[in-house]
């Protein structure tokens with residue numbers, strides 16, 4: 001089966017300068033450093049990792065807001081635009097526009113439709129996201145956070161996209177309504193065969209929503225696997241640390257836990273070799289010199305770590 005979107009070895013590097021008059025380049029931020037991702041039709045690919053790991057830059061490149069410095073964004077059968085739903089439904093909806101105007105805005109930009117056709121589509125989209133058509137003439141401040149996120153989803157759906165970038169879509173919402181929004185997104189995915197690129201900190205959300213999860217560290221994917229495999233059989237020390245950190249403390253689990261030491265190194269001129277080596281409890285001599293390749297550990301499970309360089313035979 002062909003991927004809907006294939007990102008192939010994409011890079012986004014920013015030069016860093018010092019001095020106001022005689023500007024001198026003092027480093028390079030490798031925000032995204034050669035990642036490859038396949039997003040399959042009707043599936044969710046999730047990116048996880050600490051802030052600054054490059055998840056958002058990757059999603060911006062997909063939204064074409066940021067061009068890769070290098071690499072290719074191949075679009076297969078990908079005529080419809082990519083849409084996005086962002087974290088904060090309070091600031092992502094224009095407070096001066098009515099709900100029908102907000103939802104119709106992308107429709108008017110992308111398609112030439114009559115006023116009555118636009119009205120009919122807005123009514124239909126409201127129903128699809130679980131809102132009553134009479135909400136069309138209200139303003140965003142009249143809605144709760146969950147309802148606003150439904151409006152943002154309706155707007156994203158209006159151009160019939162194949163792919164929606166979901167950037168922390170429920171993290172600003174009350175815990176009690178997060179599941180409703182996630183379930184709505186799942187229903188819409190199966191009804192319209194939508195693909196999602198999900199960015200989320202909450203690993204329970206990622207586990208629930210994803211078909212494939214990519215773990216990013218300093219601009220690189222260090223591990224990729226289907227969620228069940230990743231959450232039960234993570235191999236990369238960074239992934240194992242992330243998962244341990246997300247679980248509630250438990251006395252019996254403590255021995256297996258890998259605790260993340262130190263801060264995330266600066267993305268300006270990141271460490272050589274495996275960029276995780278200054279924090280890794282399993283660091284070996286070659287880790288500070290050789291960049292580990294992302295290799296298939298078991299089918300569909302890829303890891304970039306020298307511990308598994310020979311398909312898991314080279315364990316410590």
Ligand code: SF4
Pocket residue numbers: 236237238274275276277278280281282283284287292304305306307
């Ligand atoms: Fe740790 Fe070395 Fe593996 Fe990097 S390559 S995660 S430093 S063991």
